[in-house]
Amino acid sequence: MSKECLIVFTRYPEPGKAKTRLIPALGTQGAANLHRQLTEYTLSRVRELQGERPTSVEVYFSGGNQQLMQDWLGADFVCKPQVDGDLGLRIVSAFDGAFSNGIEGALIIGTDCPDLSAKIMSEAFDGLILHDLVLGPALDGGYYLIGLRRVFPQLFVEIPWGTSEVFAKTIAIASSMNLSIAYLPPLADIDRPEDLAQLKNFEL
Known part of the structure; x- marks a missing residue:
C-alpha cells in the first residue's frame, strides 16, 4: 500500500455552480465546460505522477453525487x-481521512492550476520527507497545493478564504507553530476573467 496520498478537490461541473467567478466572461455553460476541462487535465497530470511513484489518489467533490x-x-x-463547512474544515476532514488510513504524507490540490505538473507534485512529496509543511504559492495570494505529514488544524482556522491573504496568513500561523516549510514554484490559478489570458490549451 502506498504511504503517499494525493487528494484532489473539485466539484461536479454543473452550469451555474462551477467556476462562478468566470460566468460573466464565459456564461454558465462555458464556465462549467472550462471547469470540466481543467479537472480532466489535472487528473491526467495525476496519472503521470502515479506512473512515477506509488501514490494513492482520492477525489473529494462538491455538487453532483457519487454516481x-x-x-x-x-x-x-x-x-x-466533501464535508459541509468552509474550505478549512473540508481540508482538515480530508487530511484526517488520509492519515487515519496510515498515510505518511498527503497533498491536497485543486483543479484550477493548469501549470501544476507531475514533476512539481513529486517535488512536493519529496519536500515532506524533511519538512512539516509544503506549500505551492498561487500568484493571487492563495496556494495551489498544501502538503502535510500530520494534521495541524490550526493552519486552517480564521483564514480569509478566497482572498489575497490566504498564503501570508498560513505562513504566519505555521511560523508561530515553528513548523518547517518547503516552498514550491509560484503558479497561476484560473479563477477570474483576467486569468483566462493564461490559458493556451483549452477551448473557451
Whole structure:
C-alpha cells in the first residue's frame, strides 16, 4: 500500500455552480465546460505522477453525487463527498481521512492550476520527507497545493478564504507553530476573467 496520498478537490461541473467567478466572461455553460476541462487535465497530470511513484489518489467533490462523479471520471479514482463547512474544515476532514488510513504524507490540490505538473507534485512529496509543511504559492495570494505529514488544524482556522491573504496568513500561523516549510514554484490559478489570458490549451 502506498504511504503517499494525493487528494484532489473539485466539484461536479454543473452550469451555474462551477467556476462562478468566470460566468460573466464565459456564461454558465462555458464556465462549467472550462471547469470540466481543467479537472480532466489535472487528473491526467495525476496519472503521470502515479506512473512515477506509488501514490494513492482520492477525489473529494462538491455538487453532483457519487454516481455522477463516477460516471464522469470513471473507476480509476476514488470519489468522496466533501464535508459541509468552509474550505478549512473540508481540508482538515480530508487530511484526517488520509492519515487515519496510515498515510505518511498527503497533498491536497485543486483543479484550477493548469501549470501544476507531475514533476512539481513529486517535488512536493519529496519536500515532506524533511519538512512539516509544503506549500505551492498561487500568484493571487492563495496556494495551489498544501502538503502535510500530520494534521495541524490550526493552519486552517480564521483564514480569509478566497482572498489575497490566504498564503501570508498560513505562513504566519505555521511560523508561530515553528513548523518547517518547503516552498514550491509560484503558479497561476484560473479563477477570474483576467486569468483566462493564461490559458493556451483549452477551448473557451
